Amino acid sequence: MADEEIALSDKEFDRIRDRIYQIAGISLGEAKRVLVASRLAKIVRAKNLDSFDSYVDFLDRRASDKDKQVFVNALTTNLTRFYREDHHFDHLVGYVGQLVTNPRHKSSNGRPRLRIWSAGCSTGQEPYTIAMALMQKFPQLKGWDFRILATDVDTDVIAKAALGIYPAGELEGLSREQAAVFEKMPDGNVRVPVALRNLMTFKPLNLMGDWPLKGPFDAIFCRNVTIYFDRPTQTRVFERFGELLPDGAYLYIGHSENMRSASLGFSLEGKTIYRRNVQERMRAAR
Ligand SMILES: C[S@@+](CC[C@H](N)C(=O)[O-])C[C@H]1O[C@@H](n2cnc3c(N)ncnc32)[C@H](O)[C@@H]1O
Known part of the structure; x- marks a missing residue:
């Protein structure tokens, strides 16, 4: 049939x-x-x-x-690519540059701590881009307690993401410097090097369910995910992100998404870039 x-x-x-x-x-x-x-x-x-x-x-x-x-x-719809909406990574590099000179948190062993969550990471191109952009610019992060949590409701994409193996065609459109990070495999595919894979924790996680994870996060990427949700669902998810972001931390969302930032305790800082700002919420409530 x-x-x-x-x-x-x-x-x-x-x-x-x-x-x-x-x-x-x-x-x-x-x-x-x-x-x-x-x-x-x-x-x-x-x-x-x-x-x-x-x-x-x-x-x-x-x-x-x-x-x-x-x-x-x-x-699920899993469309993604490396350096998608690259202005977000430029912004992230500028922001982490400030944290590198003035870390927000220390972990229990005294090392400066940096935590980023890619929520709805699909096959991994987004969290790996975060890792590549930051490690290329700030090699000193090697000495940090730096982790990227990458989650998705779709277990198939999480399994692919964890391998970090992609067809070489995925590198089209990247600069020579960006493409040079990948390792060439004998079968023609490319692989994210182990040093970057080791920064990752990939986990299945449904944004509609419990979030068994430890914040706070310095940044959350949730791009091109809430586009599939209705308004009340989006608002609930953004509110929950807010609870995991201290003042001054960032939420990056997709190019066709938006949120009523002030009432949720964020201020809009750039195209689809929101800065956690609890004062905004109080002002909006007045
Ligand atoms: C279009 S992809 C976006 C991938 C990446 N963030 C990007 O912008 O390139 C959307 C992803 O959201 C995931 N997703 C949809 N509903 C979800 C939910 N309830 N919880 C977690 N992830 C979800 C899908 O499985 C899919 O992989």
């Missing part, structure tokens, strides 16, 4: 939309209908089910956590 032979009715599409919204906060618009049908048809056939309705019944009644994860992984 070919994928398109399984018809997706309005009611079935609504049920699927409801389930992915409940699990991952993702709001699927009408425009995603064909994509949803083609991605899920493969799973429906693999499960020997005869319709999308029976697949949703299966998800509701019998599915294991693994089955539910397969459903989520099938419906």
